[in-house]
Structure formats: C-alpha cells, structure tokens
Amino acid sequence: MTSFDTSPTLTAWRALLAVAVVFVMLATTGWSAIRDQHVDGPRELALASWARDRIAGHSLPEVDAPAYRMAHFFATLSSGQQVALAGKYPSVVGNLNGAPVTLRYHANRVALRQAVAVEQVRAHDERLSPDGRGQAKARWERFRSMLGGERQILAFDPSGKGRAAEVFGNLDRAARVSVVVPGVDTHLLTLERSKRAFAAPVGMAKSLYGAERSASPGTRTAVIAWADYTAPAGLGMDAALGGLAADGAVRLNAMVGALPGGSKVSLFCHSYGSVVCGVAAHRAPDRVADIAVAGSPGMRAANAGQLETGARIWATRDGDDWIGDVPHMEFGGIGHGADPVDPEFGARIVSAAGAAGHSGYFEPGTESLDNFAAIGVGAYGSVSCASADSTCHSGISGERES
Numbered sequence: 390m391t392s393f394d395t396s397p398t399l400t401a402w403r404a405l406l407a408v409a410v411v412f413v414m415l416a417t418t419g420w421s422a423i424r425d426q427h428v429d430g431p432r433e434l435a436l437a438s439w440a441r442d443r444i445a446g447h448s449l450p451e452v453d454a455p456a457y458r459m460a461h462f463f464a465t466l467s468s469g470q471q472v473a474l475a476g477k478y479p480s481v482v483g484n485l486n487g488a489p490v491t492l493r494y495h496a497n498r499v500a501l502r503q504a505v506a507v508e509q510v511r512a513h514d515e516r517l518s519p520d521g522r523g524q525a526k527a528r529w530e531r532f533r534s535m536l537g538g539e540r541q542i543l544a545f546d547p548s549g550k551g552r553a554a555e556v557f558g559n560l561d562r563a564a565r566v567s568v569v570v571p572g573v574d575t576h577l578l579t580l581e582r583s584k585r586a587f588a589a590p591v592g593m594a595k596s597l598y599g600a601e602r603s604a605s606p607g608t609r610t611a612v613i614a615w616a617d618y619t620a621p622a623g624l625g626m627d628a629a630l631g632g633l634a635a636d637g638a639v640r641l642n643a644m645v646g647a648l649p650g651g652s653k654v655s656l657f658c659h660s661y662g663s664v665v666c667g668v669a670a671h672r673a674p675d676r677v678a679d680i681a682v683a684g685s686p687g688m689r690a691a692n693a694g695q696l697e698t699g700a701r702i703w704a705t706r707d708g709d710d711w712i713g714d715v716p717h718m719e720f721g722g723i724g725h726g727a728d729p730v731d732p733e734f735g736a737r738i739v740s741a742a743g744a745a746g747h748s749g750y751f752e753p754g755t756e757s758l759d760n761f762a763a764i765g766v767g768a769y770g771s772v773s774c775a776s777a778d779s780t781c782h783s784g785i786s787g788e789r790e791s
Contacts, residue, residue, distance in 0.1 A: 436481060438478070450462045452485060459488060460647075472492070472495065475495055480546070486644060490541075490560045535580075543556050543617075552619070557614075558612060560649055564609045564610070565654075566654045573661045576616070580614070593657075599753070618633070618637030618640050620637070628661055634661070635668050646676075654679075656677060657683070663685035664685075666680050667726075671698055679764050683750040684748075687727060690727065702736040703739055705730065709746050710741075711747055738781055739757070740775045741760075760772050760773055
C-alpha cells in the first residue's frame, strides 16, 4: 500500500483531471441515463390488478407498505391462500419485502417459467431482427438456468435489462447474512458467467458462502447475490454520478430491513456497488454490522465518519486494480469522494493479496476472500490487515461478535 500525497498542488491536478475525464465521457458516451422499466409491461399490469384485488374479503396491502405490515398480512393468510396469491401474482409476490422468503422463492419460480415461455416465443419470432432474436435466446437460456436445481431466487424482474437476487443458505435460520452488492453492467444477462465466474454476482456470492462455511462451519450463515438495482451501463456518466446509487441504496436498505429473524448483516460492496453502500450507510438498519468495500471509486464521503453509521467500515484494493488510477474526489457532483483505502479516510484496511486486478476479490485462495469470510462470520481476529493499516483489528473486542 503506497502513501497518499494530499498536497494542495496534487489536489488541484486531480480536480483538473476529473474535469478532463468528464469532458471525455460526454464526448464519447453522452448523458446516457438509464431508461428503466417498460411502461405498461406485464409487471405493471399485475401491480394495477393487485391494487384492485381482494382476498378473504380484505383489500391487498400496498406493494410499498412497510415490511412489518406486509409480514403481518401474510401471517393472516392460510398456506393455501398464500400459494394461490403467489400463483396469481408471481411477479408481485416474488418481490415483496416482508413476504415469507420461501413464498418469494416459489413465486419467482412461477414468474421464471412464464418468462421462459415468453422468451422462447420471441427467440423464434421472425418479426424481430436477428439481434432481437439473439437477445431473446440469451434471456431464455438465462431464465432456464435460474430455474435449475433448487435455486432460491429472492427477487426477479425481467423488464428492461432486468434485476434479480439469489440466496445461498437458509435465510430463515441464519445468524449472519452477507450481501454482495456488485457494480457497473449488472443485469440479468451478467448475473452469472461460465468464464471468470467469480467476477459475476452469483459467482461472488457462491464463493463467499463456501469460504464462510469453511471459516466457521458451526455458524448459521447465508449469502445474497444482490443484483436488484439498476446499475450503470459501462463507464459513462451514470457511473460518475450518484443518482443510480441513491436509488439502489433505498432498495438495498429496504431489502436488508425486511430480512427474517434477527441476523447480523455484512455488506460486501464491489466497485460502483461501494457507492451504493456508501449512500445507504447513514440509513442502513441497525442490524448492519459491517460494510466492506473492494475496488472502490469512493463512497460519496470525505471520510468514514461522514457515512454516519455504527457499522464497521472495511476497505481493500489490489495493487493492480485500475480503479486506483481514477481520481478519488467529488467535483460538481461528479465523482464519488475520497479513496476508502487512504488511511486518512478511516476505514479498516485489509489485505487483498492474490486478488489480481479489479474483478478478482472473490477468487478462491485470495486473502480478500478469506478476509470477507472472516468478517461475514464475525471472526474479526482472523482478518489479515494490509501493510498500510496493521491496526485494522483495533477496537474490536473478542474473536467473534454476534
């Protein structure tokens, strides 16, 4: 870990560099705001029908009702009524914070089967362009994959580029829950990969779950691959701004706050995902014990104190990660603030030995993954500090906190 020069001259040069980067982005990508979900698509029609429907003589709750109210509503229904509602409104029930997680898994399997049927037809529709049919085939194959085995899909919305979340482990019984928050270009077609598997959200979460089980076999843990927000497409202006992170932060906190039981939660935030976590921090539920960022462009804060959270803040970056060459500053709303691995930021800096670049932090055998697993299960004494912060354990009492 190198030392950090914070002289006024260097700060001025960084500001000029940030402005130059902005003009390059504008020239090459334009103001490429994400067009979110389709208007009046199947999900929107289902939401409209849900708002008018009743069950057992009672109106259905508003879909944005607080999770505790949603949980109470489902608790008043029989198992048969719950399943019937999920069958009638799979795209709604499968994404309701506060609904029983096993019911959400069931609803999303129904929604996935419907989505497979839609994309199968589109893949052979001669009215579509070859590219359109190819895209439909790719989505068809992805949705079929998500239906395989006993996969636990916590959220699924195929509209637009799509969003999803997948669970590894038993959320209802978990004492510790880890949430992987990925960065740019996250959508349904990049949810998982056969090559460079551990650079995709599902591969990251699978790898972390395995590492946590190895680190502490007796700890009841679960890991969520959380790709349930609209991420920037590439390194355009959306990636340099905080609008999508703000929207993602609201969704992240809502999901975490609705998790069953009293589990402690650790957030593992990669690249632009760390911007999401930084924005979410000050309103994160109290159950969030740790926020760990890797390859971060910044957390939209000048220091850890500005995050206004009681969660422990951890940061890591591999020496070969290109994100280290990006100006870590905010200028006119562009950029994401200070570098979390700068000792002056105030995070606990941990080793990323073996990570090899921007996308290797969840690769098995790396110190970054081992450190994430130790944080996730609360084995803080097993965390390997980076050379720049040999005191990253300071202020943490005991080997394991729950």
